[in-house]
Amino acid sequence: MFKKILLAGAWLAATLAVLAVAGYLYFLGYDLDAQPRANPQARPSDLAWLAGGAAVPAPRGRILAVVSSATHFPDGKKKAGYELTELARAYYVFRTNGFEVDIASPAGGHAPQRIDLDDMGDADYAFLNDPGAQAKATATLRLADVDPAQYAAVYFVGGKGAMLDLPGNADVARITAHIARRGVVGAVCHGPAALLHVRDENGRSLVAGRRMSGFTNEEELFLMEDARQRFPFLLEDRAREMGARFVAAPKYVGHVVVDGKLVTGQNAWSAWATAEAMVAALGHVPVVRPETPEERSVRALAAYYGAGFAAARKELPPGQGFDKMLVLMHAVVAGMQWRLGDAFQLQRLARG
Numbered sequence: 148m149f150k151k152i153l154l155a156g157a158w159l160a161a162t163l164a165v166l167a168v169a170g171y172l173y174f175l176g177y178d179l180d181a182q183p184r185a186n187p188q189a190r191p192s193d194l195a196w197l198a199g200g201a202a203v204p205a206p207r208g209r210i211l212a213v214v215s216s217a218t219h220f221p222d223g224k225k226k227a228g229y230e231l232t233e234l235a236r237a238y239y240v241f242r243t244n245g246f247e248v249d250i251a252s253p254a255g256g257h258a259p260q261r262i263d264l265d266d267m268g269d270a271d272y273a274f275l276n277d278p279g280a281q282a283k284a285t286a287t288l289r290l291a292d293v294d295p296a297q298y299a300a301v302y303f304v305g306g307k308g309a310m311l312d313l314p315g316n317a318d319v320a321r322i323t324a325h326i327a328r329r330g331v332v333g334a335v336c337h338g339p340a341a342l343l344h345v346r347d348e349n350g351r352s353l354v355a356g357r358r359m360s361g362f363t364n365e366e367e368l369f370l371m372e373d374a375r376q377r378f379p380f381l382l383e384d385r386a387r388e389m390g391a392r393f394v395a396a397p398k399y400v401g402h403v404v405v406d407g408k409l410v411t412g413q414n415a416w417s418a419w420a421t422a423e424a425m426v427a428a429l430g431h432v433p434v435v436r437p438e439t440p441e442e443r444s445v446r447a448l449a450a451y452y453g454a455g456f457a458a459a460r461k462e463l464p465p466g467q468g469f470d471k472m473l474v475l476m477h478a479v480v481a482g483m484q485w486r487l488g489d490a491f492q493l494q495r496l497a498r499g
C-alpha cells in the first residue's frame with residue numbers, strides 16, 4: 148500500500164512534498180532497516196496464539212468467507228481480485244474462536260488473489276504456508292452450490308474485484324438474506340459492496356437505515372483518480388443512495404461499525420477488528436491474541452486524528468514495537484495534500 152500511496156502523487160507539488168519528507172527522514176534517521184520484518188516462511192505453528200497458546204473453544208459452527216472471482220476490470224487492463232490479508236487475518240480469527248471456515252466465490256475454484264508485500268505480516272504468510280487454508284483458497288466453493296443454512300455468519304472479503312462481481316449477484320443475495328435472518332453478516336473494505344443490493348424477506352434493502360462503513364470515496368479517489376469511470380459505482384455513494392447511514396473515519400485508519408448483526412470495516416487495516424467484532428456479534432468473547440505492530444500504529448493514528456499528537460504518543464509506549472512505515476505513509480499523504488503541520492507531527496510520531 149505504501150508504494151501505491153507514493154505513486155498516487157505524480158504531480159509536481161506532491162513530488163516536492165515527498166522530497167521534503169525524504170530530506171527530513173534523511174537527517175533524522177528512522178533506522179527503518181531495523182524494523183521487524185514479517186517471516187515469509189512463517190507457519191501457523193510458529194504463532195503461539197494459533198499453535199495452542201490460547202485455549203481454542205469447542206466447535207461453534209461454520210463461517211462462510213466470500214471472495215471475488217473477477218481477475219481484471221472490464222477493460223482487461225487493471226487487475227482486480229481479492230486482498231489476501233483481508234482473508235487470512237479473518238480466517239485465523241474465526242478458526243481460533245472455534246469456527247470452521249469455508250471459502251466461496253462466484254465462479255468457484257482458484258479465485259484471483261492480490262498480495263501486497265508491503266502489507267504482509269506473519270499471519271498472512273502463515274496462511275500461504277498452511278496446507279489446509281490453501282486447499283480451501285485454491286478450490287473455493289461455487290456460490291451457487293452453497294447452502295446458507297450451514298453457516299452462522301458470512302464474511303465478504305475486500306479487494307477491487309468485490310466491486311465487480313459481488314453486487315447484484317443472485318447467490319450473494321440468497322445467501323446473505325438467509326444468514327441475516329438469524330446470524331451475522333460481515334464485510335471489510337470493498338467487501339460491503341456485496342451487501343448494497345441485498346434485500347430482506349420484505350423486499351427492503353438490507354442496509355437501509357443501518358449504520359455501516361466501507362472503503363470511502365476519499366480513500367478510493369486518492370489512490371485511483373478515475374475510479375468513477377472504472378467502477379460501476381463508488382461504494383460510499385451507493386451505500387448512501389440505498390439509505391445506509393454511512394460512517395467514515397479518517398482515510399487509511401482502521402474503523403469498524405457494528406449495527407446489531409451487521410459488522411462492516413472501512414479498509415484493509417480494519418480486518419482483524421472486523422473479524423473479532425463478528426465473533427462478538429455471534430455472542431462470544433473473542434480469544435485474546437497479541438496485538439501486531441501494525442495495529443499499534445493504527446491505534447496511534449486514530450488517536451492522532453481524534454485528539455492530537457500527545458494522545459497518539461500515549462498509544463506507543465517505549466519498548467513496544469510499532470509499524471513506523473505505516474505512520475510515515477500517513478506523513479507522506481499529509482505532505483502530498485499540503486497538510487504540512489500533520490506531515491511534521493506524524494514524522495515526529497514515527498520517530499518514536
